[in-house]
Amino acid sequence: MRRRIELVDEVGTAFSYTRVVSNVQIRRRCDVDLPPLIDILARQQAQTQYPFQWPPDRGPEHFLRRPTEIEAWVADLAGNVVGHVAIQSVASDELGHMWAAALGVPIIELRCISVLFADRRLARRGIGSALLARATERALAGGGAPVLDVVAGHLDAVSLYLNRGWQEVGRFRPEWLPSSQEPVRAMILPKPEPAGPPSCGSTPPAGP
Template sequence: MTSDATSAVTSGTAPARTPAVVLRDRTAADLPALVDVLAAQQPASGYPHRWPLPFPTEEFLVRPDEERAWVAELDGAVVGHVSVTSVPDDRFGAIWSAGAGRPVEELGCVSVLFVGPGAQGRGVGGALLDVAVAHLHAQGRTPVLDVDDRDGVAHAVYLHRGWRVVGEARFDWQREGAPPARMLVLP
């Protein structure tokens, strides 16, 4: 799947008609729908951890260090999101860099990945993850991410897809008393 083209992915088995998942670049016009999707999925996923957010949700979605972002649509409705951000040259970047065996500038972070509750289990999250990873690989960069979902679905999916844990760290966005987030690299 290329990151520069609109991609269509169909999910596994289903009734006679399975809606295609369409991935495309995020636009400013997508933000209101993404705010609604993020809010709808938050009670079940716990993501983001602080809810309601102490700042506008649009600032959570559009990060200052963002390089590119995509949305997923099913039947024309926005149902998911992912972005790629740069990796900071700080203590977190140092953990990923050591784990990947590459300098920070050769890494890219998969960020703000979520799927609305009505679209879960249809391959949307996997398609979003794939487009972000393909984008980074096309640039010769190594994908990294962090996950606070130590024993949950997201963590298990990443490990199943070949990501490996390279460290742990506490981030300012984590809930009080939560264990450190795991920092993962896709070799």
């Protein structure tokens, strides 16, 4: 079913387009995507508190494109950039060791899903979920172990991760987090349990 989606910009001007929402394109991020992504963050940061500090210490472009980045994608809807996610390598620090111990893997195998956000004017349309799914799939495809961290007060994000099977394994307090805030949650995507041998007396598969 085709749905008409209307967006309203900061001065109240409406613009709209018709699109099958499930057909949001998740594609690799390009340099030309950075300005519209920064616009999204700047427009909604006062409401979302993401990033927690605005503008970020090293600037919004550095927040999006980090030295530890492995891959990054955007959500593209009818030519409009409406979301972002990236995968980062993980440092050998307190947080990295916490994740590695919880998963039982070396830090080098960890893949941190980060900088995940979507345009709130299109909230609850599955854009964030689609971005998370792509990043998780790519992290696993390379034999990596997906991990992430999230500010405890970002309840929508916490709910999204918990509903997708992520588990909290600890909390930590980065330098930029005010003492009035709860510690940041460290989360992992548990490894699937290996399939066990067939139980005694189970029926063997039928032959050809």
